[in-house]
Amino acid sequence: MTAAPEIKGWCPGALRPMLSGDGLVVRIRPPFGSLTPAQAAAIAEAAQTHGNGIIDLSARANLQLRGVTQASHPKLIDDLSAQSLIDPDIETESLRNLIVTPFLDAETAVLAATLTATLTRMPRLPGKFGFALDTGPRPVLTAASADIRVERAADGRLILRPDGLPFGKPITDLAADTLALADWFLASGGVTNGRGRMAALIARGIIPPGCDTAPATPLPQPEPGLHPDGALVALAFGQMQAETLSALAALGHEIRLTPWRMLLLVGATRLPELPGLVTDPADPILRVTACTGAPGCPQALGETRALARSLAARLPEGKSLHVSGCTKGCAHPGVSDLTLVATARGYDLVHGGTAQDTPSHRALMPSAIPDHLPDHTKAPNAPPL
Numbered sequence: 001m002t003a004a005p006e007i008k009g010w011c012p013g014a015l016r017p018m019l020s021g022d023g024l025v026v027r028i029r030p031p032f033g034s035l036t037p038a039q040a041a042a043i044a045e046a047a048q049t050h051g052n053g054i055i056d057l058s059a060r061a062n063l064q065l066r067g068v069t070q071a072s073h074p075k076l077i078d079d080l081s082a083q084s085l086i087d088p089d090i091e092t093e094s095l096r097n098l099i100v101t102p103f104l105d106a107e108t109a110v111l112a113a114t115l116t117a118t119l120t121r122m123p124r125l126p127g128k129f130g131f132a133l134d135t136g137p138r139p140v141l142t143a144a145s146a147d148i149r150v151e152r153a154a155d156g157r158l159i160l161r162p163d164g165l166p167f168g169k170p171i172t173d174l175a176a177d178t179l180a181l182a183d184w185f186l187a188s189g190g191v192t193n194g195r196g197r198m199a200a201l202i203a204r205g206i207i208p209p210g211c212d213t214a215p216a217t218p219l220p221q222p223e224p225g226l227h228p229d230g231a232l233v234a235l236a237f238g239q240m241q242a243e244t245l246s247a248l249a250a251l252g253h254e255i256r257l258t259p260w261r262m263l264l265l266v267g268a269t270r271l272p273e274l275p276g277l278v279t280d281p282a283d284p285i286l287r288v289t290a291c292t293g294a295p296g297c298p299q300a301l302g303e304t305r306a307l308a309r310s311l312a313a314r315l316p317e318g319k320s321l322h323v324s325g326c327t328k329g330c331a332h333p334g335v336s337d338l339t340l341v342a343t344a345r346g347y348d349l350v351h352g353g354t355a356q357d358t359p360s361h362r363a364l365m366p367s368a369i370p371d372h373l374p375d376h377t378k379a380p381n382a383p384p385l
């Protein structure tokens, strides 16, 4: 029988890193999800000097430096502090759990400053409780993890939408209304044993008053390529080497982090050609997601990324595959067409579900997995496993 994965109930930060299989994971939450070229260059250098040079872009649009040691952590914090990337204390860092739309206009920048200041006054919320500021004309962050969302209605009004509810409440005062909704969440029984999410409370039929306004129709997730705001470049599995970030910094653009395993180079009018970047939206690697897996994650029961990479080209266009090192499903909590979950006896396969759903096949060896992919992917030119 497989042991259930450990649920920590909190996210790592820079001041409170998390121990993983390859050392400490140090999560940097750049203010408003934005980096100047100097900040990006400094992070790349710090990742090489104090970590193992591997940088993850998280599903909450943060950067994670891997392979940091207890000895190198203090110096890393010094170097990041010099770039204004470190909060004054762990509590402030934990509270600043905010994703801002990468398509940042002037009004959103003002709202982001207001909301960031408001977060310092929040009541004590569960560690994973987060906020999304998604105030372009149409939402783009609906698939990103957040509990309280600021969006626009079709007529342009700002609304505050509790995650899990299709309607929000028109905002009269962003700070006061956000604090009131957080207070309502706590008072309504949203937290048990220090944990809880807004969508779970809503699913119990507990609804805040005044939520009667639908958001504008969300936009589909953008693809890599040129956009009105700049160039969107993707990272396989949301991971890059420090050299890639260093080369991006040298291009001189502001870099905005997204929850889509992509970086936005603000104002860029050409796609950079750099090793480690995916710029073709048809690249099969974009059809697969995979967590760190073994050996990087101590909870993993199997390797994930090499397997996902080997299967990517066998997936038909439009199909998605998630390879997870255990049932926790960190890389993709949502539904995929196919999900492979590592177990002590091979990989379990779930069709149309998540890593926690009941598999249709159990204990598959990697060589047997292609037989379970859709038939037309077994093309003669499909790469060998």
Ligand code: SF4
Residues within 6 Å of the ligand: 005, 291, 292, 293, 294, 297, 298, 299, 300, 301, 324, 325, 326, 327, 328, 329, 330, 331
């Ligand atoms: S899903 Fe992957 S990264 Fe998350 S705990 Fe399991 S093995 Fe580790």
